[in-house]
Amino acid sequence: QKEVEQDPGPLSVPEGAIVSLNCTYSNSAFQYFMWYRQYSRKGPELLMYTYSSGNKEDGRFTAQVDKSSKYISLFIRDSQPSDSATYLCAMTGSARQLTFGSGTQLTVLP
């Protein structure tokens, strides 16, 4: 069993929809939770990160962490075709080295 599990999708939604992307993890030592976005034929880039449990909002994006359930989510409001990408969750614990999920491929249809 991998330390971080992520539904690979693909996920296809109409423009304007609310998107929910999720990861579960098994290592209770994880403290920082990140979301990277990867466009086709590009490297991943950091979208946002949170520390411990709680919510963090950045524009149309909200990251949510529930440490008691070992479950994290990324919500995208008013999704746009430009949001079409693969979203990877990543986490760190006692060391800085990131552990990645396998990514969810999202397509937002115009």
Next chain:
Amino acid sequence: DTAVSQTPKYLVTQMGNDKSIKCEQNLGHDTMYWYKQDSKKFLKIMFSYNNKELIINETVPNRFSPKSPDKAHLNLHINSLELGDSAVYFCASSQVLSTTNEKLFFGSGTQLSVL
């Protein structure tokens, strides 16, 4: 002005050949990585260097040999290429956010196809 640049972008080669991928970062970071991304988009760390010193060496065949001539460069040489080496290889540099967190800046990747 690309922050992390890696070359070549595409590499198509025959089994048994030796090839190299070069990476350079102009962000002034001390730590650089090589990651391998398989066809299912899973990113797996291969190596990490801090200021030219190897600090992480995951379970990678010894056909893979990283080299860091200075902290801005991290190259990857692969000997005797095998079909299973086909993947996208990403170089990344790291901005330290805290003792237990970092932000990675990735290159655009090198798509390696072994025939």
